[in-house]
Amino acid sequence: xxxxxxxxxxxxxxxxxxxxxxxxxxxxxxxxxxxxxxxxxxxxxxxxxxxxxxxxxxxxxxxxxxxxxxxxxxxxxxxxxxxxxxxxxxxxxxxxxxxxxxxxxxxxxxxxxxxxxxxxxxxxxxxxxxxxxxxxxxxxxxx
Amino acid sequence: xxxxxxxxxxxxxxxxxxxxxxxxxxxxxxxxxxxxxxxxxxxxxxxxxxxxxxxxxxxxxxxxxxxxxxxxxxxxxxxxxxxxxxxxxxxxxxxxxxxxxxxxxxxxxxxxxxxxxxxxxxxxxxxxxxxxxxxxxxxxxxxxxxxxxxxxxxxxxxxxxxxxxxxxxxxxxxxxxxxxxxxxxxxxxxxxxxxxxxxxxxxxxxxxxxxxxxxxxxxxxxxxxxxxxxxxxxxxxxxxxxxxxxxxxxxxxxxxxxxxxxxxxxxxxxxxxxxxxxxxxxxxxxxxxxxxxxxxxxxxxxxxxxxxxxxxxxxxxxxxxxxxxxxxxxxxxxxxxxxxxxxxxxxxxxxxxxxxxxxxxxxxxxxxxxxxxxxxxxxxxxxxxxxxxxxxxxxxxxxxxxxxxxxxxxxx
Numbered sequence: 001x002x003x004x005x006x007x008x009x010x011x012x013x014x015x016x017x018x019x020x021x022x023x024x025x026x027x028x029x030x031x032x033x034x035x036x037x038x039x040x041x042x043x044x045x046x047x048x049x050x051x052x053x054x055x056x057x058x059x060x061x062x063x064x065x066x067x068x069x070x071x072x073x074x075x076x077x078x079x080x081x082x083x084x085x086x087x088x089x090x091x092x093x094x095x096x097x098x099x100x101x102x103x104x105x106x107x108x109x110x111x112x113x114x115x116x117x118x119x120x121x122x123x124x125x126x127x128x129x130x131x132x133x134x135x136x137x138x139x140x141x142x143x
Numbered sequence: 144x145x146x147x148x149x150x151x152x153x154x155x156x157x158x159x160x161x162x163x164x165x166x167x168x169x170x171x172x173x174x175x176x177x178x179x180x181x182x183x184x185x186x187x188x189x190x191x192x193x194x195x196x197x198x199x200x201x202x203x204x205x206x207x208x209x210x211x212x213x214x215x216x217x218x219x220x221x222x223x224x225x226x227x228x229x230x231x232x233x234x235x236x237x238x239x240x241x242x243x244x245x246x247x248x249x250x251x252x253x254x255x256x257x258x259x260x261x262x263x264x265x266x267x268x269x270x271x272x273x274x275x276x277x278x279x280x281x282x283x284x285x286x287x288x289x290x291x292x293x294x295x296x297x298x299x300x301x302x303x304x305x306x307x308x309x310x311x312x313x314x315x316x317x318x319x320x321x322x323x324x325x326x327x328x329x330x331x332x333x334x335x336x337x338x339x340x341x342x343x344x345x346x347x348x349x350x351x352x353x354x355x356x357x358x359x360x361x362x363x364x365x366x367x368x369x370x371x372x373x374x375x376x377x378x379x380x381x382x383x384x385x386x387x388x389x390x391x392x393x394x395x396x397x398x399x400x401x402x403x404x405x406x407x408x409x410x411x412x413x414x415x416x417x418x419x420x421x422x423x424x425x426x427x428x429x430x431x432x433x434x435x436x437x438x439x440x441x442x443x444x445x446x447x448x449x450x451x452x453x454x455x456x457x458x459x460x461x462x463x464x465x466x467x468x469x470x471x472x473x474x475x476x477x478x479x480x481x482x483x484x485x486x487x488x489x490x491x492x493x494x495x496x497x498x499x500x501x502x503x504x505x506x507x508x509x510x511x512x513x514x515x516x517x518x519x520x521x522x523x524x525x526x527x528x529x530x531x532x533x534x535x536x537x538x539x540x541x542x543x544x545x546x547x548x549x550x551x552x553x554x555x
Contacts, residue, residue: 027348027371030396035403035423035447037349037371037396039326108355 031058041086061109064141082115102127170194213240254279276304295325506533
């Protein structure tokens, strides 16, 4: 028991403050903004503060709404799920966004993020919709 | 005269034969071997009797009033090809069939049975397995969904749909169903005047029951067990929640019931037992909590945001780690006549009401709300001491948050 003590402490010290995304435990973690359990691997999102604290969201729209409520200068990372690769978190500021009635998202905004331009264009062929980039998305959510 | 009677009689007889619906039998050795063919040949209001056997069919569309009855649970196997039965007509009944292997897809929500813009439907005694969505009602009215058994395999399959889903539907009865291992057991979106009664919803990935933007619904006598979380009621008005049981919703983000932006609800006679949080409340006003039992929960009631004009009366709070926690102002909420197992006052005048008021918010719960990590100090001597000192002279906990009439005996 004793021999694990120091490594554990070291591990805690070293891991507690690094700025990196936390894995989302789907089916158990709750959305910080709306309290709903996160289950959708294609629409979840996350922000990580300068201090390394991660906030998880069940949908991109919840992240955007939350950003309205806080000082976003303290945020180091903005992350969203890539619709084409379920469960993979990508840089939200570089992602391609689609608002389309054809793809419902968890909180009713029909908002989906894609990592690659091909992904969003493919989805556009199947469903009608509006394409946005991060800046346009911020305007839409008035953040 | 005589002749007129005979003519009339014959006409009536002819009319009468049109009124009797005929029955079409479908089986492997019958002239009609598929359900689709049976439906194609049927006239309005006919009955299709499906004999025991396995039918590999999908996209079965019903566009006229029909009754489909299975004998000894015939199996309709969709072979993962997509939607299995679609009802797009009034007065359709589906009964006693076993449906399995609905196709899953990332882009469309396939259902085992989908009802589209129809009225007066009845879906009963149906068994569903290997599904994506189970029974999906869209823009439909005046129907019944009774005694169905839905078992998904959502435990390891995150891309899974809901068991019974109502979207833009009104005046529907969902009763005596059992829904297990899907995403949300029963899900209502924009659906009003729905009665959800005596269902068993368990082992689901997210919620046993989930309301979004739905008003004037009643759910009573249901049991929600071992779901990701019990019931979530969001952005809805005038929901009645009566006599339900919420058990064993344990987990970091788990709760028996979540209320978010709910107004004018009635919560009577429910049991919240062994949940991490019995009820989690946010932005909910004018809610009446009466005769509920909160037994052995981590938090019986956790208030997370502005809540106005709620009344909490005649409930039993038994052996919860925290009876009440809040992180903002509790505004004009009334606590009265509850029984609190942690109440230690006396009743010297023997009127059944404790002589000193009870303060349900402990100092420790206030600290835990500020700094969640301090939960590790639960049941430590130091915490007991500060709780005791706070009880003697309240400094941090709100002065007006008291039950002035704590009962000495449990509410029956």
